Amino acid sequence: MAANRRDFIKYSGLAGLGMFGGDFGMLLAHANHLEFPNDMQEPFQKNQLGLYGPWAKSLFLDELPKISFRRDTYTDLEAWKNAGVSLVKERMGYLGLDTKPKVNVLRSVVFEGLLCEEISYQLPYGNPTRALILKPENAKGKLPAVLGLHCHGGNKFLGLDKIAKLGNDIPDYVQEHHQTYYEGKAWANELAKLGYVVMVNDAFAFGSRRVMLEDVPEERRRGIVDFDMSNRKNIDAYNAWASDHEHIMARSLFSAGISWPAVYLAEDQVALDILADRADVDTGRIGCAGLSGGGLRTVMLGGLDPRISCAISVGFMTTWADFLLNKSHTHTWMTYIPLLPRELDFPEIFALRAPKPTMVLNDIEDNLFTLEEMKKTDRILSDIFKKADAADRYKCSFHPGPHKFDLAMQQEAFEWFDRWLKG
Structure with missing residues (x-):
């Protein structure tokens, strides 16, 4: 029963991943290593997405984010800040109002x-x-x-x-x-x-x-x-x-x-x-x-x-x-x-x-x-x-x-x- 439940969560979740475009293959490979609760693991923690919560979290939030300064690869603070600021602005669709109102x-x-x-x-x-x-x-x-x-x-x-x-x-x-x-x-x-x-x-x-x-x-x-x-x-x-x-x-x-x-x-x-x-x-x-x-x-x-x-x-x-x-x-x-x-x-x-x-x-x-x-x-x-x-x-x-x-x-x-x- 536990195995069937895990397979249902995995594949029903992945059915909608076409929106990720080119990342789909990476996500599919990543999903093959997901761990879902069964009788031998920690009990399932209820959350606002139900059974979809652990799956959604596992996609990107179980590891350090890609450009986190906590990664060993980042040592230059100013370079990291410049890259981070530019990225956040790009993701939000930054307006940058160039106006001097009266x-x-x-x-x-x-x-x-x-x-x-x-x-x-x-x-x-x-x-x-x-x-x-x-x-x-x-x-x-x-x-x-x-x-x-x-x-x-x-x-x-x-x-x-x-x-x-x-x-x-x-x-x-x-x-x-x-x-x-x-x-x-x-x-x-x-x-x-x-x-x-x-x-x-x-x-x-x-x-x-x-x-x-x-x-x-x-x-x-x-x-x-x-x-x-x-x-x-x-x-x-x-x-x-x-x-x-x-x-x-x-x-x-x-x-x-x-x-x-x-x-x-x-x-x-x-x-x-x-x-x-x-x-x-x-x-x-x-x-x-x-x-x-x-x-x-x-x-x-x-x-x-x-x-x-x-x-x-x-x-x-x-x-x-x-x-x-x-x-x-x-x-x-x-x-x-x-x-x-x-x-x-x-x-x-x-x-x-x-x-x-x-x-x-x-x-x-x-x-x-x-x-x-x-x-x-x-x-x-x-x-x-x-x-x-x-x-x-x-x-x-x-x-x-x-x-x-x-x-x-x-x-x-x-x-x-x-x-x-x-x-």
């Missing part, structure tokens, strides 16, 4: 000792992007700066307001978001108070950059309209609509020859351009950080843009195997880059910034990842930074509790920024 200052206010500028700028597509720039009111000269990357949180109606504010008169649903994920704080404001210029921009498909219902066919709107977003019920309805629409957005971007990561990376790089162009910013001391979807954006921006001197990913670090077997159902389409898992594991995207200061903050009870795979990424990143002679520039911490960026984690992150951007 920045419009919508208003300036002083709030809790901070000079707060609300700005907007027009990208080549979509509605104008809204952003906030915060810094100490009486600051002089050039300051270290941080691009604050807001989270996903299943809330596309909101963007930058998730981590920044211009005053205390904010809606209840924004306060709830601050409390749930940030222990009641708008962390971008708190970091700015420590002597930083902090910029927060709305990401692609969030806040000012969200898909407007008036711009999609009526049959796709579910009766929701843009102009009536003054109450919580309609905002919740929009977020439910946007959650389902994420599948359409991702498939449509793939159809255009690009991916979701390519778009938000390009837009975050334009925000970085704007931040770096400011007269009050020291371009040699720029960092980025974010929780969850913001942590994902940190991995991409910090790993692929050399202008980021210090990067902190919070609540977003695991392996491709974890996504494959356990957790892809808990994650946004913003995560995935076609074919890349063959060549780099997920944390190795972030490692492309080595030897620059890099921090990962995890939550032990985070239900978006498995603890075992979070710990594995720590070992992967530690090994790469050690091989890059930069062990002291990588740090990973595990904090108690669920998915969040609470005050204790904020303190650790801010101290890391102080060490590397102020030291």
Whole structure:
């Protein structure tokens, strides 16, 4: 019975491998050596793909990825980084927006000792992007700066307001978001108070950059309209609509020859351009950080843009195997880059910034990842930074509790920024 079961898994799985083209022969040969559970082996581990999980993982994820710096064949760090960055950009369909948008200052206010500028700028597509720039009111000269990357949180109606504010008169649903994920704080404001210029921009498909219902066919709107977003019920309805629409957005971007990561990376790089162009910013001391979807954006921006001197990913670090077997159902389409898992594991995207200061903050009870795979990424990143002679520039911490960026984690992150951007 066990042999029949193994043969069924092997050959039923291989029946659909025509999509791999020229790699089919290699995969068939590899499949002949697959080990599947039987009475004499370890018991089958349930996963979100069922019996297909072990087969899918065995194709590319049971060995070191092809261009992992952990391979003995790679000894030149800069050559590996250059190759890795080019490859990731190619796989995602990198946009590389070559644009210098005009920045419009919508208003300036002083709030809790901070000079707060609300700005907007027009990208080549979509509605104008809204952003906030915060810094100490009486600051002089050039300051270290941080691009604050807001989270996903299943809330596309909101963007930058998730981590920044211009005053205390904010809606209840924004306060709830601050409390749930940030222990009641708008962390971008708190970091700015420590002597930083902090910029927060709305990401692609969030806040000012969200898909407007008036711009999609009526049959796709579910009766929701843009102009009536003054109450919580309609905002919740929009977020439910946007959650389902994420599948359409991702498939449509793939159809255009690009991916979701390519778009938000390009837009975050334009925000970085704007931040770096400011007269009050020291371009040699720029960092980025974010929780969850913001942590994902940190991995991409910090790993692929050399202008980021210090990067902190919070609540977003695991392996491709974890996504494959356990957790892809808990994650946004913003995560995935076609074919890349063959060549780099997920944390190795972030490692492309080595030897620059890099921090990962995890939550032990985070239900978006498995603890075992979070710990594995720590070992992967530690090994790469050690091989890059930069062990002291990588740090990973595990904090108690669920998915969040609470005050204790904020303190650790801010101290890391102080060490590397102020030291």
